[in-house]
Amino acid sequence: METDSALIEQSVQGRADAFVEVVQRHEAAVHGFLARRAGQQAAGDLLGEVWVRAFAARGGYDPAHPGARPWLYGIARNVLRAYWRSRQDTNAAAEEAVDPWDDVIDRLDSAAQARELISALQALPVPERDVLLLVAWEQLSPAEAAAVLGIPPGTVRSRLHRARAALRPVLAAASRET
């Protein structure tokens, strides 16, 4: 099977439809990424925009990465940020301040055993929470999470370490209850 990187290169070199095969490999995962953060309805609305942006940006794809999923998550993250900004008061929202966690909470399990975990997540600094959820929800390695966020892997590891340390008591309690 050809790598995502090879297919993207083919799509750049004139076989534009090769990009569709890349999308078919990752569409369920990227939809899940969007749905966990924006809900099913918005995920369906935003997924096409992710593909169009990715297709337009494919010329800049780094062929050192055989798999395109972290790159696609990075684009999905940007689409989500634009979506959330569009729903905020533009006078109040600086780009780096975008944190739609209240929306996310509304969609998460509200069962009693989850409430404490949700509260602990909410208390995390946004950069630590971003890293933790990429690892926990999307099952990315720290290196892949770093590719999504455009930061060094070492920074991801340190943020992940801090987030895990902060959540350890709550995670341990939740594990005992399940």
Next chain:
Amino acid sequence: MTENIAEPDDLGPLRALGQVEPPGPGVLEAAREALWSAVAAEMLSADPGGRTSRARTGEVPGDVRRRRADPGR
């Protein structure tokens, strides 16, 4: 998507919290439709007259879009 991390099992409750239903029927296809439109537009813009595209691939963008019905080609 694997790289061993120090505490592989402690995130189970968090993973459970992130479970979502798979997309409904037609959702993925609808999103792909937007991509096919972009693919077709690029092919058209690269060759407004269509001569080069037909010479190179034997098809025009409309043919590309119709191939969605036969993904296993």
